[in-house]
Amino acid sequence: MSEIKKIKNLKEFSTSSDRFEGANLLCPGCAHSIIVREVLNATNDDLILAASTGCLEVCTAVYPYTSWDASWIHIGFENGSTAVAGAEAMYKALKNKGRLKQPDRKPKFVAFGGDGATYDIGFQWISGCFERGHDMMYVCLDNEVYANTGGQRSSSTPIGSSTTTAPAGSTSYGEKKNKKDMLAIMAAHGAPYVAQVSPSKWKDMVAKIQKGFAAEGPVFINAISPCTTEWKFAPEDTIAITDLATDSLVFPLYEIINGSELNITYRPKNIIPVRDYLGAQGRFKHLFTKQYEYLIGEWQDRVDAKWEQLQRREEARV
């Protein structure tokens, strides 16, 4: 197995060899590029990458340019996972047949997709890849909305968020459904490693990415990716919003090993109220009215209950 890259500090991490170029068309303040760089910079190994249709894809491979200094493929919205799984199958075939051009180098196979591509349209493809046990990592850039098409709800969109297809109005508080628990579903595949990460908690994130790279088989990473455009916050606040998500426990950071062993990897010193997280984003603005204010309390209860459940699972080791 290849050596795990040693990362001493943030400066070294953020300036290490970049295979994802700064030249791309993502919005200023988009967390996608931060996440992608953290994933790619976590290893010195060769990379074979895929992306599903979405913001990352349309902003990084516009002919005749590419932002990728590693082999990269995009097919469609639903099949980034299977694209990289096909490449991984070819790697195994050529290895077996002795036809690899660089037989001493074992690349990592990584697919990126947004929450639309992951929770919704590509769900079956990802499930298939995980069931078959391809040696690959799937990274969901979870911005809880179809951002590339202009802000429609996905099954990752949280309750009360206003989106263009589930807008808040005089008779609606916006999204009515709870966010799908994708991590639990992927863990239920028996995957060797699944984890939630936040780009702002970079040490936690890089440790998880490296654990994922070290694991044999399919690894699922759900990365919170605050969207300045659709969540409606100032581009310079991306990291602050990400911190609010993790420190309010709206987006708890944990991992599940072999489908059962759950470890919480980040416990905020000061847990902040969910209200503060919601209040920082325009997509929840309508919740701060008399009509819909009751939802904030329900939000807090849901987050508390989930945190309780995660802690009990961690203790029980099941």
Added chain:
Amino acid sequence: MAETMELRDIEVWDGNMAASQALRQVQVDVVAAYPITPSTPIVENYGNFTANGYVDGEFVMVESEHAAMSGCIGASAAGGRVATATSSQGFALMVETLYSASGMRLPIILNVVNRAIGAPLNVNGDHSDMYLGRDSGWIQFDAYCPQDAYDLNFIAFKVAEDHDVRLPAMVHQDGFMTSHTAQGVHTMTDEQGFAFVGEFQPMNDMLDLDHPVTHGVQTEEDWHFEHKARQHHALMTVALPKIQDAFDAFEKYTGRKYNLVETYNVEDADSVVICMGTSVETAMEVVDELRAKGMKVGVVGIRVFRPWPLEQLAEVLKNVKAIGALDRSSPHGTVGMLYNEIAGTMFNTGTKAVLTNYIYGLGGRDLTKAHLVGIFNDLKANVDAGKPTTPLQQYIGLRGPKLSFF
């Protein structure tokens, strides 16, 4: 190393076995597949070969046909020989990715065992799926019997993987009539079969770690048109001559001759039917019988459906006086596809030929010799009258009142 399989000079194979044996012999690196009637045995046979050491590539059983082609695209872009098989609904589910495969210039081979597309659901053979693929940018070969299904696979790999072509190719065969009907098939040894196609030569391969590549980019109004035009250009100017070269090479190699347009007794024929699949062979039998009665009739078989061999077909048809275009797919609101293609082929040639259209065999309905005799009688009347004596479009073999249009 994969085990070598000892084959008799002539094996009794159905079309599915013929296709799977060809895939085994060319030593495909990755097969990503999903079962669907009537192409399932191609995948099952291949699984059996894999389980017994005759395949040393990867055999990935995915969760849908869309995923099958998605996996094939990823594998092909990674840099190796790739193939799969499907039919009907599965083909329809794959369509999105068919355009990706050709647009990304990936030489994937897809065996399509032709079957109707529902609703109503139907497992039997017609050409609805083949027609659905016709604008997808793939090369499309049509097999009429198991021998063709075997041979055309080798030819397909040779053409598709040529670095001047780099386009995916389908090998079509009729569901059940070819896929499940065992016939004598002349074989090549494993060594001969592989040697005809040769080692896969990668190009723009993702797994060349020293030369990263970006596959499947975004192009908008500034570049999309040029990309699609280049793809069309490759099909029109490169693929067709390369297919002819491969046919010639295959004939030298095995003695078995294929043509872009297959003809049977066409040279002096007044009337011909044009069709695809197993119907070509049925029509040949009928032509023999009618010739014995003094009728000047012939058959034209489309061997290469895409790229469409327009010039070759016009040449073949230049002296014909009546043409029956036989379409085994519901045209749903217009003339049949072959009628359209042949009309387009002949329009500027100064032909006076009368062209009529027959819709037949949907959902596995038999095309009988009696049907074909009836068609040839229609065509004879058209020759004598110098104009259509029937409606332009007639349904053949349909129960109930006679159905015709135009």
